Amino acid sequence: MSSTKRTTLEVGQKIQVTIEKVAHGGHFIARYEGAVIFVRHGIPGEECTIEITSTGSSFNRADVIEVTAPSEDRVSAPCRFAHRNGCGGCDFQHISLPRQLSLKSDVITEQFSRIAKMDIEVEVEEVAGPLGWRTRCSAVTTKAGALGFYQARSHKIIPVDDCRILVPEMRYSELAQRGAKGDQRIEISISNTGERTIATANSRDESPLRISDGPDVAHYTVGENSFEVSQKSFWQSHKDAPRVLTEAVLQYAQLREGDHVLDLYGGVGLLAASFLTHIGESGSVDIVEGSKSATADAARNFEGKNNVNIYTGDVARLITRFSSADVIVLDPPREGAGKDVIAHCAQLKPRAIVYVACDPAALARDTGYLRDAGYQLESMRAFDLFPMTHHIESVAKFVPTKVS
Numbered sequence: 456m457s458s459t460k461r462t463t464l465e466v467g468q469k470i471q472v473t474i475e476k477v478a479h480g481g482h483f484i485a486r487y488e489g490a491v492i493f494v495r496h497g498i499p500g501e502e503c504t505i506e507i508t509s510t511g512s513s514f515n516r517a518d519v520i521e522v523t524a525p526s527e528d529r530v531s532a533p534c535r536f537a538h539r540n541g542c543g544g545c546d547f548q549h550i551s552l553p554r555q556l557s558l559k560s561d562v563i564t565e566q567f568s569r570i571a572k573m574d575i576e577v578e579v580e581e582v583a584g585p586l587g588w589r590t591r592c593s594a595v596t597t598k599a600g601a602l603g604f605y606q607a608r609s610h611k612i613i614p615v616d617d618c619r620i621l622v623p624e625m626r627y628s629e630l631a632q633r634g635a636k637g638d639q640r641i642e643i644s645i646s647n648t649g650e651r652t653i654a655t656a657n658s659r660d661e662s663p664l665r666i667s668d669g670p671d672v673a674h675y676t677v678g679e680n681s682f683e684v685s686q687k688s689f690w691q692s693h694k695d696a697p698r699v700l701t702e703a704v705l706q707y708a709q710l711r712e713g714d715h716v717l718d719l720y721g722g723v724g725l726l727a728a729s730f731l732t733h734i735g736e737s738g739s740v741d742i743v744e745g746s747k748s749a750t751a752d753a754a755r756n757f758e759g760k761n762n763v764n765i766y767t768g769d770v771a772r773l774i775t776r777f778s779s780a781d782v783i784v785l786d787p788p789r790e791g792a793g794k795d796v797i798a799h800c801a802q803l804k805p806r807a808i809v810y811v812a813c814d815p816a817a818l819a820r821d822t823g824y825l826r827d828a829g830y831q832l833e834s835m836r837a838f839d840l841f842p843m844t845h846h847i848e849s850v851a852k853f854v855p856t857k858v859s
């Protein structure tokens with residue numbers, strides 16, 4: 456069967472298909488004479504001519520080159536660089552915003568069904584408009600110094616003079632017009648107090664980023680709390696993500712006076728800061744975070760707070776130091792927390808585990824581990840914190856499994 460697929464499709468081949476459904480990672484599934492094809496820039500139900508871009512034993516990849524029967528949700532991309540040979544940053548610009556949201560819900564349902572063997576339906580909530588939301592980006596320059604972004608799955612740089620998903624305060628176009636040294640990796644971020652930082656490094660080697668403009672430590676405010684965040688430390692990308700995620704975590708954590716909370720993968724303390732008024736001085740928070748830069752920021756952010764302890768290191772190693780917790784909040788990177796961390800969380804017998812996830816597949820996998828360890832999914836919300844792209848942010852609440 457697989458050899459038939461290999462001989463059937465060839466790179467560059469153009470074929471007519473009907474797009475079936477959305478897949479994890481922003482692709483759409485189509486089939487041709489038994490071969491599975493992951494297609495970019497389609498919409499379910501559309502009839503399209505696609506061009507095969509790579510072949511493999513289990514699946515092939517292709518791009519839509521012509522839409523013969525378009526979906527009613529197809530729109531013209533607001534950004535002129537969002538097309539198959541353009542910038543690889545946005546893969547959903549050709550889809551109306553309501554359909555982007557419903558496709559993301561479909562992805563969550565599919566991942567939970569396939570990986571966790573659970574039937575769930577979660578509405579992906581719109582947070583802000585589709586443009587002007589992103590506060591940090593990694594750009595690159597061509598050899599000649601033109602600013603741009605990589606093409607999808609490629610090292611080819613597409614010069615981009617205006618990025619519509621960035622917040623206007625980043626003044627990206629001005630930077631693009633100015634030009635820069637060739638072969639640079641350029642990280643641009645802007646805080647919600649208006650401080651723009653630009654850090655650059657040679658893109659041809661592994662040299663570290665150096666601040667070329669703006670402060671190394673930027674200041675953010677979220678509700679009543681203020682944060683110092685170094686250029687190297689993690690901070691959420693969407694301008695509204697700190698508020699939205701903090702509110703969702705608090706809604707699920709239902710913190711009480713005197714609670715001991717574990718904030719795993721805690722960054723500079725964004726979520727931990729919101730816990731303090733709820734747990735009072737008799738409660739405590741332990742932040743565990745791997746980045747030294749982030750925990751140095753957290754140490755400043757919680758200066759004088761005797762009930763906040765900060766641990767630098769791998770969560771998998773440090774979690775073994777704890778013997779109990781009332782509530783555990785975890786916000787791991789894309790790969791999720793994994794079996795060992797989940798098993799340890801369950802051993803601490805918290806009354807709730809609140810999981811913030813940027814990959815529904817990793818969340819579905821860890822949901823399975825939590826179920827094995829005696830915790831059931833009680834509720835879940837999902838947010839469109841990456842509009843125009845396939846990415847999804849979710850917050851899930853787990854509680855000890857009720858024995859009937």
Ligand SMILES: C[S@@+](CC[C@H](N)C(=O)[O-])C[C@H]1O[C@@H](n2cnc3c(N)ncnc32)[C@H](O)[C@@H]1O
Pocket residue numbers: 689690691720721722723724725726743744745746749768769770771786787788
């Ligand atoms: C998605 S961010 C969340 C940070 C924080 N909760 C926030 O919202 O700002 C994930 C954080 O986990 C940290 N991290 C990644 N892998 C880790 C590990 N194995 N152990 C500890 N921290 C880790 C990263 O440095 C990053 O700060």
